[in-house]
Amino acid sequence: MMDFPKTADVVIIGGGVVGTATAYYLAKSGRKNVVLVEKNTVCSGSTGRCGAGIRAQWGLELNCRMALACLDTFEQLDEELGLPTGLNQGGYLLVAYKEKEWEQFKKNVELQHSLGIKTEIFTDVKRAQEICPGVAVDDALGFTFYQRDGHADPFLTTFAFQEAAKRYGAKFYKFTEVTGLKVEGGQIRAVETNRGTIECGQVVNCAGSWAQDVAKMAGIHLPNWAERHEILITEPVDPGVCPPMLMSFSGNYYIQQRPHGSIIAGESPSHEPLLGYTSTAHSIESIAKTIIKLLPRAKNIRVVRQWAGHYDMTPDAAPILGETDVKEFWHATGFSGHGFMLGPVAGQIMSALLNGEKPPIDPTIMDYRRFERGERIVEPNVV
Amino acid sequence: MTEKRNVICRCEEIEIDEIREWIARGYDTFDELKRELRVGMGPCQGRGCRDIILRELSKATGKPISELNPGTIRPPVKPIKLGLLAEDK
Ligand SMILES: Cc1cc2nc3c(=O)[nH]c(=O)nc-3n(C[C@H](O)[C@H](O)[C@H](O)COP(=O)(O)OP(=O)(O)OC[C@H]3O[C@@H](n4cnc5c(N)ncnc54)[C@H](O)[C@@H]3O)c2cc1C
Ligand code: FES
Numbered sequence: 001m002m003d004f005p006k007t008a009d010v011v012i013i014g015g016g017v018v019g020t021a022t023a024y025y026l027a028k029s030g031r032k033n034v035v036l037v038e039k040n041t042v043c044s045g046s047t048g049r050c051g052a053g054i055r056a057q058w059g060l061e062l063n064c065r066m067a068l069a070c071l072d073t074f075e076q077l078d079e080e081l082g083l084p085t086g087l088n089q090g091g092y093l094l095v096a097y098k099e100k101e102w103e104q105f106k107k108n109v110e111l112q113h114s115l116g117i118k119t120e121i122f123t124d125v126k127r128a129q130e131i132c133p134g135v136a137v138d139d140a141l142g143f144t145f146y147q148r149d150g151h152a153d154p155f156l157t158t159f160a161f162q163e164a165a166k167r168y169g170a171k172f173y174k175f176t177e178v179t180g181l182k183v184e185g186g187q188i189r190a191v192e193t194n195r196g197t198i199e200c201g202q203v204v205n206c207a208g209s210w211a212q213d214v215a216k217m218a219g220i221h222l223p224n225w226a227e228r229h230e231i232l233i234t235e236p237v238d239p240g241v242c243p244p245m246l247m248s249f250s251g252n253y254y255i256q257q258r259p260h261g262s263i264i265a266g267e268s269p270s271h272e273p274l275l276g277y278t279s280t281a282h283s284i285e286s287i288a289k290t291i292i293k294l295l296p297r298a299k300n301i302r303v304v305r306q307w308a309g310h311y312d313m314t315p316d317a318a319p320i321l322g323e324t325d326v327k328e329f330w331h332a333t334g335f336s337g338h339g340f341m342l343g344p345v346a347g348q349i350m351s352a353l354l355n356g357e358k359p360p361i362d363p364t365i366m367d368y369r370r371f372e373r374g375e376r377i378v379e380p381n382v383v
Numbered sequence: 384m385t386e387k388r389n390v391i392c393r394c395e396e397i398e399i400d401e402i403r404e405w406i407a408r409g410y411d412t413f414d415e416l417k418r419e420l421r422v423g424m425g426p427c428q429g430r431g432c433r434d435i436i437l438r439e440l441s442k443a444t445g446k447p448i449s450e451l452n453p454g455t456i457r458p459p460v461k462p463i464k465l466g467l468l469a470e471d472k
Contacts, residue, residue, distance in 0.1 A: 042415070043415075044414065048418060155419060159419050234465070235426050285469065288465045288466075288468035288469040291465055292465055292466060292469045299465055299466030299469070300464055300465075301464065302464050302465070303462060303468060304426060
């Protein structure tokens with residue numbers, strides 16, 4: 001057992017993909033004494049419960065740019081971290097069922113093309129079936145497809161960041177819950193935990209769906225909340241049942257097949273979201289119905305597990321990145337259901353910000369004070 | 384490919400050496416091993432490997448098995464066909 005530290009240079013709160021990536025890029029940048037504290041185990045929050053989809057098909061320039069940077073990062077991440085992340089680039093096949101949605105897709109693709117994202121856009125069901133054999137989408141108006149999109153393994157990715165960060169000297173403490181934050185003279189001074197107090201110069205709040213509770217400990221109000229989403233996984237079957245990530249906003253579904261053969265599928269809550277992690281029979285039935293409608297030949301595949309996780313929501317479904325009114329108290333949170341894909345780039349941005357360097361993508365607009373100012377980042381392409 | 388010798392988790396073909404290697408790196412809870420190695424995630428949902436892995440964890444941490452967290456078991460406990468789940472009731 002490592003001795004519990006009394007001081008640190010930087011303390012990162014939360015061991016999801018965002019926290020571990022931030023720890024990695026900070027440690028790699030040469031920061032000594034980087035400490036990450038996690039109240040449970042690494043990857044026990046939303047990251048370990050997510051679909052882990054990665055896509056560059058967005059409708060807002062900021063999101064396209066961030067996602068493209070993520071794809072670039074993911075494509076060389078196994079090599080960089082020295083462990084596999086389970087990246088699988090089968091593309092995202094987006095399906096439009098509504099007139100307005102289809103019109104929006106056309107605009108999105110125009111934007112994507114202008115940024116170098118070579119999305120294919122088409123109405124031919126046969127083309128969709130070339131990408132996803134046997135998919136039943138006669139009722140769709142059109143499709144977009146980008147081959148570099150895909151999904152990775154959330155556990156392998158997060159643990160790969162953790163292991164690589166450890167090699168650069170970062171320290172990880174599990175079962176260590178932050179219970180208070182010490183602020184003096186408008187600046188963060190220490191993190192109090194169930195295992196003792198760590199004095200430190202900088203703190204990054206990467207507590208996902210709990211970030212608002214952590215922020216409050218320093219008197220900062222974040223308008224974030226947790227939204228419960230359910231998901232199921234089947235037994236492994238032969239590859240080729242669903243090669244791309246099959247997804248629709250109006251159809252309210254996403255379906256993917258992991259490299260080991262299991263099919264993962266989820267939907268957004270149609271009812272008042274409940275909190276907590278219990279799974280419901282209603283949801284599993286409705287997801288099962290959707291899968292069979294789209295992929296009729298999947299009807300004999302067996303579901304082995306179902307679970308629920310939290311989307312870490314903000315009022316405009318865009319993340320909060322940057323410093324707060326408390327000096328050296330930083331935030332990387334509120335990823336609103338797409339924090340897995342943005343995690344690695346969020347880590348790069350946070351590392352640069354904490355080091356006073358120019359980040360790879362300008363995060364100014366993602367300041368949390370935008371809500372007070374009545375500003376919103378509006379992304380048309382979200383579930 | 385080298386032949387797998389001491390397979391503990393048959394569903395996911397994980398050997399005792401891999402389990403010991405990750406425990407040594409600090410992944411000393413069942414849930415962490417499950418996330419990294421997929422042990423307990425196979426069709427048997429850990430019925431075949433959980434006890435042996437808990438014994439390894441007990442050896443490594445010095446905690447009795449009764450004090451270890453056996454990991455979350457998520458519904459459905461027995462695999463059910465999608466077609467059956469989708470039937471109107
Ligand atoms: C069903 C589902 C499907 C999803 N699908 C996708 C997808 O396809 N693509 C995608 O990009 N995103 C997806 N997401 C969203 C994604 O999971 C999250 O945006 C992302 O994992 C957020 O990462 P994080 O590191 O910020 O948070 P988390 O992984 O939740 O990590 C936060 C950590 O902080 C810890 N913590 C909290 N409070 C404290 C405290 N007081 N002290 C110490 N530690 C604390 C928690 O235990 C937790 O481990 C999905 C989410 C769900 C639920
Ligand atoms: S033997 Fe390990 S999951 Fe079945």
